[in-house]
Amino acid sequence: MASLRRWILVGLVGCFALALAYLPPRGATPSERSFFMPQSRRGTPARQRAQALADEWRGADASLRLLRARRELQGLLREARAGTSLVVVSESADVAIPTPPIVDSAIHVAWRQLGLGETKVRVAVIIQLAVATAVHDRPAIEEGIAAYLAPDSTDRTTCIAVLPAGNYWTRVFRGARVSGRLPFDAAVLTLKTGLGPCAFYAAYGTPGKSVRGWLVSRGWDLALTVDAGARGRQGNSPIGMAEARHYSYWEPIYSLPPTAVACIASRPEGCRAAVLAGASDDPAIPFPDIVRIEQRWWRRIPRLVEGQRFLADVADEVGRDRFLRFWTSALPVDTALAAALKRPVGEWTADWERGFVQPIRLGPAAPLGGVVIALTIAVFAIVVVAGTASRRQIR
Amino acid sequence: MRIILVLLAVSGIPRVLVGQRWERQVQERVQRTIAAVGTSPGLPVVRRSGMLNTDEAASFQTTLAQHTPYAIIAVCDDDCSRLQLTLLSPSGSDIAKERNSESLPILHFTAETTAVYGIRVVMEGCRWNPCWYAVAVVPLRKNPS
Numbered sequence: 001m002a003s004l005r006r007w008i009l010v011g012l013v014g015c016f017a018l019a020l021a022y023l024p025p026r027g028a029t030p031s032e033r034s035f036f037m038p039q040s041r042r043g044t045p046a047r048q049r050a051q052a053l054a055d056e057w058r059g060a061d062a063s064l065r066l067l068r069a070r071r072e073l074q075g076l077l078r079e080a081r082a083g084t085s086l087v088v089v090s091e092s093a094d095v096a097i098p099t100p101p102i103v104d105s106a107i108h109v110a111w112r113q114l115g116l117g118e119t120k121v122r123v124a125v126i127i128q129l130a131v132a133t134a135v136h137d138r139p140a141i142e143e144g145i146a147a148y149l150a151p152d153s154t155d156r157t158t159c160i161a162v163l164p165a166g167n168y169w170t171r172v173f174r175g176a177r178v179s180g181r182l183p184f185d186a187a188v189l190t191l192k193t194g195l196g197p198c199a200f201y202a203a204y205g206t207p208g209k210s211v212r213g214w215l216v217s218r219g220w221d222l223a224l225t226v227d228a229g230a231r232g233r234q235g236n237s238p239i240g241m242a243e244a245r246h247y248s249y250w251e252p253i254y255s256l257p258p259t260a261v262a263c264i265a266s267r268p269e270g271c272r273a274a275v276l277a278g279a280s281d282d283p284a285i286p287f288p289d290i291v292r293i294e295q296r297w298w299r300r301i302p303r304l305v306e307g308q309r310f311l312a313d314v315a316d317e318v319g320r321d322r323f324l325r326f327w328t329s330a331l332p333v334d335t336a337l338a339a340a341l342k343r344p345v346g347e348w349t350a351d352w353e354r355g356f357v358q359p360i361r362l363g364p365a366a367p368l369g370g371v372v373i374a375l376t377i378a379v380f381a382i383v384v385v386a387g388t389a390s391r392r393q394i395r
Numbered sequence: 396m397r398i399i400l401v402l403l404a405v406s407g408i409p410r411v412l413v414g415q416r417w418e419r420q421v422q423e424r425v426q427r428t429i430a431a432v433g434t435s436p437g438l439p440v441v442r443r444s445g446m447l448n449t450d451e452a453a454s455f456q457t458t459l460a461q462h463t464p465y466a467i468i469a470v471c472d473d474d475c476s477r478l479q480l481t482l483l484s485p486s487g488s489d490i491a492k493e494r495n496s497e498s499l500p501i502l503h504f505t506a507e508t509t510a511v512y513g514i515r516v517v518m519e520g521c522r523w524n525p526c527w528y529a530v531a532v533v534p535l536r537k538n539p540s
Binding site for chain 1: 415416417446448449450474521522523524525
């Protein structure tokens with residue numbers, strides 16, 4: 001009896017622990033993630049409303065910052081010596097400060113590594129260093145979101161990028177000692193990625209209307225880095241880094257759009273749909289053309305796995321001349337891209353995707369072990385029934 | 396004499412050509428073309444420059460004096476493959492169009508009356524956007540009749 005009581009107690013404690021882990025807090029709604037994942041604390045409706053307002057404020061503030069920069073940078077760009085296509089300024093709490101030497105050096109190294117010299121579209125980078133003390137009269141800057149203003153919204157030859165440095169990089173840029181040696185290479189890589197669409201504008205100029213409308217409509221997700229680097233299955237995504245037998249591999253796959261999943265399964269029509277989503281015969285381009293990009297890859301839900309390097313890889317494969325023809329083409333995106341690739345877009349993309357992710361099988365399929373066990377049981381049952389039937393004789 | 400005329404024509408140009416490589420390229424190119432066609436002394440050369448993406452157009456207006464022969468020239472940078480130049484009447488209709496000379500279209504025109512004419516440039520081909528262009532309306536010396 002005492003033993004039974006103990007087991008009941010253990011069971012109740014277990015139920016309580018599970019409820020604590022999986023049930024949302026009081027007044028909050030559960031997130032739409034998988035039932036078997038720990039539920040995130042979404043907050044009360046009032047909290048959600050406050051966060052939505054803060055996000056709107058950040059968006060409006062970033063847009064204003066870009067438009068203000070457009071005016072402020074004019075003089076600086078005029079004074080910049082001929083042959084310079086990169087201008088770097090820094091600020092902290094909306095106050096201009098001298099650019100830390102390490103930032104200036106790292107971004108110029110990044111510029112050179114991207115193969116950019118004097119370019120038709122110049123790039124003005126504003127590095128926003130984090131403030132030492134928290135400001136309570138406005139929402140804090142979200143450090144992973146960079147904002148870009150397209151050249152056609154400035155003087156047509158300048159792309160402006162506002163890059164929030166975040167607490168870690170602010171400490172590094174200000175000369176604080178960090179563990180190990182100074183991560184200069186990491187700073188170069190971060191700034192290289194931070195150039196985002198501006199790097200594409202610098203490298204290939206302003207895209208034609210159809211390509212630009214396509215990229216704008218999908219937030220430039222296929223052109224986040226102009227320097228893709230070596231291809232391999234260790235990309236910047238949970239899917240690229242995990243193995244299919246692990247749970248962490250499947251969870252992000254279930255969060256992908258169906259076309260991206262179809263593309264992982266090497267289905268050309270899925271790849272084509274994933275790539276050409278947002279392409280339109282009559283693209284609408286906003287003015288001012290401001291793009292905000294989440295730079296933390298783990299917060300993005302990609303439309304195409306490793307899509308951030310898609311156009312960089314296209315350019316790498318087809319060469320500069322053919323890529324420029326695609327980039328400035330007046331043809332619809334699918335036609336222009338297929339012409340540049342000299343292959344149907346879906347087929348090329350399916351091959352490209354296989355370079356990062358092991359293709360998965362889609363559709364209902366019984367696991368091999370299960371099939372073997374089921375067949376064994378079935379055969380055993382048939383043998384038993386047959387044996388029984390053969391012994392049973394009616395006279 | 397021709398050299399003096401060229402120098403006179405060039406004197407109206409900013410002495411220091413600043414800006415990007417492509418901007419300097421078209422300024423130098425238009426300067427050379429003006430020098431090559433020759434200008435009439437006493438009449439100013441009207442110049443405009445700017446940049447356009449593929450398939451974009453730019454227009455401006457200028458007054459052409461009657462019975463004065465003009466050469467309207469347009470040049471563009473190395474990345475431009477085709478530039479279209481159109482002369483428009485004061486009412487806005489096309490008078491002449493040059494689209495066959497790829498990156499150096501030239502129109503010759505003598506106005507019947509002094510009026511404000513329109514000039515339109517269309518960037519029909521630019522492999523690296525934007526492409527710089529420059530237009531010059533050059534009054535030519537009248538042929539002795």
